[in-house]
Amino acid sequence: MMRAFRGEILSVAHDPALVPDAVRHDADGLLVVEDGLIVARGAWRDLADRFAGVPVEPLAGLIVPGFVDAHVHYPQMDSMAAHGEQLLDWLDRHIFPAEMAFADPLHARAVAGAFCDELLRHGTTSALVFATVHAHSVDALFEAALARTMRVTCGKVLMDLGPKGLSDTPDIARAETEALIAAWRGRGRLGYAVTPRFALSCSDAQLAVAGELLARHHDVLLHTHLAENTRECVEVAARFTDLRDYVDVYDRFGLVGRRSVFAHGIHLAPRESARLAQSGAGIAVCPSSNLFLGSGFFDFTRAADHGVRLGLGSDIGAGTSFSMLHTAGLAYQAALAGGYRLDPMRALWLATAGGAALLHVDDKVGALGEGQEADFVVLDPAATPLLARRTRGASLADRLFALQVLGDDRAVSRTYVMGRCLWDRDRSRFGDFAQ
Ligand code: GUN
Numbered sequence: 001m002m003r004a005f006r007g008e009i010l011s012v013a014h015d016p017a018l019v020p021d022a023v024r025h026d027a028d029g030l031l032v033v034e035d036g037l038i039v040a041r042g043a044w045r046d047l048a049d050r051f052a053g054v055p056v057e058p059l060a061g062l063i064v065p066g067f068v069d070a071h072v073h074y075p076q077m078d079s080m081a082a083h084g085e086q087l088l089d090w091l092d093r094h095i096f097p098a099e100m101a102f103a104d105p106l107h108a109r110a111v112a113g114a115f116c117d118e119l120l121r122h123g124t125t126s127a128l129v130f131a132t133v134h135a136h137s138v139d140a141l142f143e144a145a146l147a148r149t150m151r152v153t154c155g156k157v158l159m160d161l162g163p164k165g166l167s168d169t170p171d172i173a174r175a176e177t178e179a180l181i182a183a184w185r186g187r188g189r190l191g192y193a194v195t196p197r198f199a200l201s202c203s204d205a206q207l208a209v210a211g212e213l214l215a216r217h218h219d220v221l222l223h224t225h226l227a228e229n230t231r232e233c234v235e236v237a238a239r240f241t242d243l244r245d246y247v248d249v250y251d252r253f254g255l256v257g258r259r260s261v262f263a264h265g266i267h268l269a270p271r272e273s274a275r276l277a278q279s280g281a282g283i284a285v286c287p288s289s290n291l292f293l294g295s296g297f298f299d300f301t302r303a304a305d306h307g308v309r310l311g312l313g314s315d316i317g318a319g320t321s322f323s324m325l326h327t328a329g330l331a332y333q334a335a336l337a338g339g340y341r342l343d344p345m346r347a348l349w350l351a352t353a354g355g356a357a358l359l360h361v362d363d364k365v366g367a368l369g370e371g372q373e374a375d376f377v378v379l380d381p382a383a384t385p386l387l388a389r390r391t392r393g394a395s396l397a398d399r400l401f402a403l404q405v406l407g408d409d410r411a412v413s414r415t416y417v418m419g420r421c422l423w424d425r426d427r428s429r430f431g432d433f434a435q
């Protein structure tokens with residue numbers, strides 16, 4: 001059945017720093033949806049006659065594409081706000097013990113459901129997600145995402161140099177990853193990512209397995225961490241003394257290419273940025289995590305100069321918010337610390353179509369274009385008294401910027417997935433889906 005939604009619609013399909021007409025704005029727009037797909041989108045006055053018989057739901061607020069979280073760890077949602085440490089100590093003291101609890105499939109299932117709900121509450125409809133080393137932790141997330149018809153890419157974490165109780169072996173990594181790809185390929189809107197945790201938690205043999213899997217399966221992504229923390233970088237350099245730099249480590253094992261998504265990429269030499277750009281690999285920029293763990297600031301100027309592909313990640317549980325609005329606001333602040341002025345339209349692109357491109361799903365989501373899946377969010381520019389004061393009478397760019405700096409889940413009044421309302425803030429209700 002066809003349905004239409006009328007309201008103010010905004011999307012940014014391409015990097016507005018590179019493509020002049022990337023921003024598409026319909027002040028009084030119509031989004032026509034059939035079987036979960038967008039069949040038409042434009043000004044209401046242009047489309048009203050053509051779709052005269054179609055029921056129209058008016059939506060107050062600003063309709064934007066569902067957000068894409070390009071790097072997040074679902075098993076870490078209950079470890080957010082763990083006090084006191086930078087990356088390597090934080091992993092040892094807080095994260096690895098929490099991930100060990102995922103040996104219990106019931107625990108994994110409970111957290112996976114809560115995690116997907118939290119994404120929806122924050123307007124995130126697509127995500128690239130770390131699970132744990134346990135294969136069933138991937139099953140749990142895929143089941144939860146499938147039930148909610150969300151677009152989720154995930155993979156079993158490969159880590160044979162992890163702590164006792166949280167490590168696999170190259171043979172187990174290969175076998176379990178193969179089995180997961182075979183079990184989940186082509187189901188719903190799910191995707192698979194080969195997920196070595198990072199260089200330090202994988203032996204050479206394990207990194208080689210990751211490269212093998214990536215080469216064998218052309219429809220999977222590679223998802224890992226890169227150059228996040230200075231101590232991490234020192235340890236990587238000390239281990240791989242014959243290699244030029246951190247990117248070279250991943251390159252040696254065939255892990256750098258257009259299907260690769262690297263989280264962070266803060267401490268990179270110019271050669272590394274150039275190599276990432278040339279290979280088509282992308283970086284998931286995670287500003288709230290970088291601030292929380294004292295990791296540093298991502299260099300937006302360098303990335304732009306080299307043409308590195310970018311998306312935005314919450315990096316829960318080092319990240320401090322599920323909100324991609326809030327993450328965009330922090331990206332602005334992190335960028336400015338390095339002298340780069342992140343435009344609010346570019347920030348919206350990073351949180352939607354930019355991330356979708358990184359995940360290789362930009363033909364399907366991220367821009368509210370005709371033929372795309374109808375994942376969208378209704379933002380409330382008057383969600384709080386302060387936001388209402390700040391946005392009243394403001395320009396579109398100012399309203400968007402205020403939402404990014406002052407907004408969070410409170411500003412997400414509805415989240416639609418495949419044209420169905422799966423989160424309604426005002427009724428405090430999730431939509432119907434098989435649990
Ligand atoms: N590097 C390796 N593992 C992790 C992780 O779980 N979180 C973050 N932020 N960085 C990592």
Ligand code: ZN
Binds near residue numbers: 071072073263315
């Ligand atoms: Zn991470």
